Amino acid sequence: xxxxxxxxxxxxxxxxxxxxxxxxxxxxxxxxxxxxxxxxxxxxxxxxxxxxxxxxxxxxxxxxxxxxxxxxxxxxxxxxxxxxxxxxxxxxxxxxxxxxxxxxxxxxxxxxxxxxxxxxxxxxxxxxxxxxxxxxxxxxxxxxxxxxxxxxxxxxxxxxxxxxxxxxxxxxxxxxxxxxxxxxxxxxxxxxxxxxxxxxxxxxxxxxxxxxxxxxxxxxxxxxxxxxxxxxxxxxxxxxxxxxxxxxxxxxxxxxxxxxxxxxxxxxxxxxxxxxxxxxxxxxxxxxxxxxxxxxxxxxxxxxxxxxxxxxxxxxxxxx
Amino acid sequence: xxxxxxxxxxxxxxxxxxxxxxxxxxxxxxxxxxxxxxxxxxxxxxxxxxxxxxxxxxxxxxxxxxxxxxxxxxxxxxxxxxxxxxxxxxxxxxxxxxxxxxxxxxxxxxxxxxxxxxxxxxxxxxxxxxxxxxxxxxxxxxxxxxxxxxxxxxxxxxxxxxxxxxxxxxxxxxxxxxxxxxxxxxxxxxxxxxxxxxxxxxxxxxxxxxxxxxxxxxxxxxxxxxxxxxxxxxxxxxxxxxxxxxxxxxxxxxxxxxxxxxxxxxxxxxxxxxxxxxxxxxxxxxxxxxxxxxxxxxxxxxxxxxxxxxxxxxxxxxxxxxxxxxxxxxxxxxxxxxxxxxxxxxxxxxxxxxxxxxxxxxxxxxxxxxxxxxxxxxxxxxxxxxxxxxxxxxxxxxxxxxxxxxxxxxxxxxxxxxxxxxxxx
Numbered sequence: 001x002x003x004x005x006x007x008x009x010x011x012x013x014x015x016x017x018x019x020x021x022x023x024x025x026x027x028x029x030x031x032x033x034x035x036x037x038x039x040x041x042x043x044x045x046x047x048x049x050x051x052x053x054x055x056x057x058x059x060x061x062x063x064x065x066x067x068x069x070x071x072x073x074x075x076x077x078x079x080x081x082x083x084x085x086x087x088x089x090x091x092x093x094x095x096x097x098x099x100x101x102x103x104x105x106x107x108x109x110x111x112x113x114x115x116x117x118x119x120x121x122x123x124x125x126x127x128x129x130x131x132x133x134x135x136x137x138x139x140x141x142x143x144x145x146x147x148x149x150x151x152x153x154x155x156x157x158x159x160x161x162x163x164x165x166x167x168x169x170x171x172x173x174x175x176x177x178x179x180x181x182x183x184x185x186x187x188x189x190x191x192x193x194x195x196x197x198x199x200x201x202x203x204x205x206x207x208x209x210x211x212x213x214x215x216x217x218x219x220x221x222x223x224x225x226x227x228x229x230x231x232x233x234x235x236x237x238x239x240x241x242x243x244x245x246x247x248x249x250x251x252x253x254x255x256x257x258x259x260x261x262x263x264x265x266x267x268x269x270x271x272x273x274x275x276x277x278x279x280x281x282x283x284x285x286x287x288x289x290x291x292x293x294x295x296x297x298x299x300x301x302x303x304x305x306x307x308x309x310x311x312x313x314x315x316x317x318x319x320x
Numbered sequence: 321x322x323x324x325x326x327x328x329x330x331x332x333x334x335x336x337x338x339x340x341x342x343x344x345x346x347x348x349x350x351x352x353x354x355x356x357x358x359x360x361x362x363x364x365x366x367x368x369x370x371x372x373x374x375x376x377x378x379x380x381x382x383x384x385x386x387x388x389x390x391x392x393x394x395x396x397x398x399x400x401x402x403x404x405x406x407x408x409x410x411x412x413x414x415x416x417x418x419x420x421x422x423x424x425x426x427x428x429x430x431x432x433x434x435x436x437x438x439x440x441x442x443x444x445x446x447x448x449x450x451x452x453x454x455x456x457x458x459x460x461x462x463x464x465x466x467x468x469x470x471x472x473x474x475x476x477x478x479x480x481x482x483x484x485x486x487x488x489x490x491x492x493x494x495x496x497x498x499x500x501x502x503x504x505x506x507x508x509x510x511x512x513x514x515x516x517x518x519x520x521x522x523x524x525x526x527x528x529x530x531x532x533x534x535x536x537x538x539x540x541x542x543x544x545x546x547x548x549x550x551x552x553x554x555x556x557x558x559x560x561x562x563x564x565x566x567x568x569x570x571x572x573x574x575x576x577x578x579x580x581x582x583x584x585x586x587x588x589x590x591x592x593x594x595x596x597x598x599x600x601x602x603x604x605x606x607x608x609x610x611x612x613x614x615x616x617x618x619x620x621x622x623x624x625x626x627x628x629x630x631x632x633x634x635x636x637x638x639x640x641x642x643x644x645x646x647x648x649x650x651x652x653x654x655x656x657x658x659x660x661x662x663x664x665x666x667x668x669x670x671x672x673x674x675x676x677x678x679x680x681x682x683x684x685x686x687x688x689x690x691x692x693x694x695x696x697x698x699x700x701x702x703x704x705x706x707x708x709x710x711x712x713x714x715x716x717x718x719x720x721x722x723x724x725x726x727x728x729x730x731x732x733x734x735x736x737x738x739x740x741x742x743x744x745x
Contacts, residue, residue, distance in 0.1 A: 204513055
C-alpha cells in the first residue's frame with residue numbers, strides 16, 4: 001500500500017514532452033511540488049543542493065530570453081551544472097544535423113537536455129534517441145508544456161481552482177504552442193476554454209481539442225475569469241491573416257473598456273514578449289488585474305519542480 | 321529456348337481469361353496459351369496454386385540516377401522492381417541533371433539495357449530544367465525513348481505552359497502527367513490540413529490544393545484535346561473532378577499510390593518522417609473515396625511513387641525531412657492484402673490496375689499475354705505471408721512507412737522477355 005502511494009508521488013516518464021500525454025494527477029503533482037519550490041526564490045540565499053553534481057544542457061535552436069533564463073535560474077537554484085547551447089556561434093550554424101549535435105552532447109553525459117526548436121516533434125525526436133531526460137521548452141507550434149504549467153500555477157495562486165473557470169485565450173491560435181499546451185492542461189483540469197481570433201488564425205477543427213471558438217472578443221469576455229493574450233508575431237505580418245495592426249487592435253486588442261466585461265476579479269495573462277498597442281493596451285498590461293510578471297516569477301518554481309521530479313525526486317518528501 | 325509455365329491460374333483481362341492455363345514461351349515471346357500444353361523440349365515450371373498475370377507495370381518511379389546514386393541507382397531500382405513483382409517501370413525525370421533532353425533519356429535507356437532486368441521507360445520533363453517556364457525538347461526525347469512527360473515533384477504552376485504542352489504532345493500520342501498541387505495554396509505545408517495538423521502544430525496543406533489543379537488540368541485537357549494523367553491522386557474531391565471530366569469525354573486518367581489506399585494522416589502520429597510525402601496522407605474519408613474509386617474504375621492504375629531517400633534526409637526534424645517513401649517492394653503485397661483479401665476489388669481488376677491500364681496509358685504494347693506478346697509475366701501467391709523488413713530491401717533506401725507490417729499475398733516470380741529475374745516460390 002505504501003509502495004503504491006510512493007510510486008504515485010514520483011514521475012513515471014523519462015521525459016516531459018508535452019501536456020497531451022499526461023494524466024490530470026501528474027499535472028497536479030507538478031503544481032503541488034512547485035509550491036515548495038516557490039519559497040526558495042524568496043530567500044536571501046536562493047540555492048538548494050538538490051541537483052548538485054547533475055549536468056543539464058539548455059539546447060536552444062530558437063531565440064529565447066524568458067524561457068532560457070528561467071530554466072537556467074531554476075537549474076542554478078537547484079545547484080545543477082548548466083551549459084547553454086544556442087543557435088549562433090556553434091556547430092548548429094555549421095550544418096551539423098540536429099541528431100549529430102545531440103549525440104555529441106549526449107557523449108558528454110548530461111543528465112537532462114532542455115530543448116527549444118522551431119520544428120514540431122523535435123523534443124520527441126531527441127527523447128526517442130537519447131538517454132538523458134528531455135524537457136520540451138517549446139517545439140514549433142506543437143507544445144510548450146512548462147508555459148502551460150506555470151500558467152496553471154499562476155491561475156491556482158489567484159483563484160484556488162481551475163475547474164469550471166471560464167478562460168478566454170485571444171490571438172494567433174494557429175501558430176501558438178502555448179495555446180495547445182494550455183488547452184490540453186485546462187481541459188484535463190476541468191476549465192471551460194474559449195478561443196478568440198480571426199478565422200485566418202484558427203487552425204482547422206480546433207473545437208475538437210475541447211474549446212469554444214469565437215470571432216467576437218466582446219462577447220467572449222462576458223463574465224470570464226481569466227484572459228490569456230497571445231503575442232502577435234509582428235515579423236510575420238504578410239502571412240499573419242489580418243490586414244494591419246490597427247485593425248487587429250480594433251477587433252482583438254485588450255483594452256480597459258473590454259476588460260470591464262469580464263468578472264471583476266478577472267486576471268490578465270500573457271506569455272510574453274508583449275506587443276503593447278497591438279494585442280494589449282499598456283494600461284491593461286500594467287494594471288492591477290495583470291499577473292504577467294507573476295507568471296515569470298512562477299515559471300522558475302514550476303521549472304524547479306519539473307527538474308526535481310525528472311531527476312527522480314518524490315513529490316511527498318521535498319525538503320528544501 | 322522454350323519455357324512451359326504449367327498449371328497456373330491465368331488472369332488476362334485484355335483477353336477475358338480467368339482460369340487455369342498453360343503458357344508456352346519461346347525465345348522471349350508468348351507462343352501458346354492453352355488449357356493443357358505438352359512439350360518434351362521445354363523446361364517446365366510448375367505454377368500450381370499460383371496466379372499468373374501479364375507483367376506488372378509501375379508507371380511512377382523515382383530512380384535517383386543520375387545525381388543521387390547514394391539513394392538509388394538505375395540498377396538497384398530495377399532489382400527492387402523485379403523483387404517486388406514488376407516487369408516494367410517508368411522513371412520520373414527529376415534527376416540531377418533532369419531528364420529534359422535526349423542525351424539524358426538515352427543514358428537512362430542505355431544503362432537500363434546494360435543491367436538486363438525489368439524494362440525501364442523514361443518519362444521526360446515538360447519544361448526545360450523542370451523550371452516551369454518553357455517546353456523541353458519533347459520531340460527529341462521521344463526519339464530517345466520517353467513514353468510520357470511530367471515535371472513531377474514540381475507541379476506546373478503556369479496554366480499557359482500546361483495548355484501548350486497538352487496541345488504539343490498530341491502529335492506524339494504521349495500523356496502529360498501532372499503532380500497536382502496549387503503550390504501557392506499548399507505553401508510550406510508538411511501534412512494534410514485538418515485536425516491532425518492542428519493537434520500536432522504542423523503546417524497543413526489543404527486538400528483543395530489538389531482539387532483545384534485537377535480541375536484546371538481537366539479543363540485544359542478538354543480544351544486542348546490533349547491527354548492528361550493525374551499522378552498520385554489522393555482526395556475525394558480530386559476524384560470527383562476526374563469522374564465528372566471523364567463523363568464529359570475528356571481524355572483524363574489517374575493513378576493512386578499504395579500508401580494512399582493503406583494509410584491515413586493518422587500515421588503521422590509520433591512525427592514519423594516515413595509518413596511524410598506529397599501529396600500528404602489524407603483523411604479517412606479521402607481514403608474511403610480512393611477505395612470506392614478503385615472499385616468503380618475511376619482510378620486507372622496503382623503506381624508507387626517510389627521515392628527513395630538517403631536516411632540522412634529522413635532522420636531529421638519532421639518538417640525538415642524529405643518528402644516521399646519507397647514502394648516498389650511493398651506495393652503488390654499491400655494491394656493483395658488491403659484490396660483483394662477484403663474484396664474491395666477482384667483479381668481481374670487488380671491486374672487491370674497494375675498491368676493493362678498502365679500499359680495502355682503509356683502505349684507500351686504490353687499488359688496482355690497473347691501469342692506473339694512479350695513474355696513479361698508476374699506470378700502471385702495469394703497465401704504467402706510476408707513481413708516488410710528493411711534488411712530485405714534491394715532498394716538502396718529504407719524510407720518505408722510499412723516496416724514491420726505483416727501482409728498476406730506476394731509476387732513470387734517475375735519474368736521479363738521470358739527470362740526469370742526473380743523466383744521465391
